[in-house]
Amino acid sequence: MGTLHQYLEESAKKSPEVEGIVSASCTFTYKELDERTNQLAAFMLAAGVKKGDLVGILCKNDHPYPTILLAIMKIGAVAIPLIWRLTGFELEGILQIAKPEVVFVSSLPVNGLGKVMKHLLKQ
Helix, strand or coil, X not given: CCCHXXXXXXXXXXXXXXXXXXXXXXXXXXXXXXXXXXXHHHHHHHCCCCCCCEEEEECCCCCHHHHHHHHHHHHCCEEEECCCCCCHXXXXXXXXXXXXXXXXXXXXXCCCHHHHHHHHHHC
């Protein structure tokens, strides 16, 4: 066993029906989680994200976060965890420095998120 995403792939083969993620809003088996991360990894590759690229994650600690993180790992990109409690001003500063290829954003109550999104769309 090597990496976290390799553990997921092995678990999906050995114990496909065992719960891999359990959250307040949903549950995914290892097989479902592996399929979801593969789909997201394929989406990122199709969007031009490649090994070594930076990918931002701006979401709470719920089921999307590990799914996104595992997909990033599968393609060899580098995750930039963004703290959802930061202000839009703070997030904008981080994103200006990091310049990620993609940022995944869940619906969050971030003060000033509109300005951050405008910044992202300019790039």
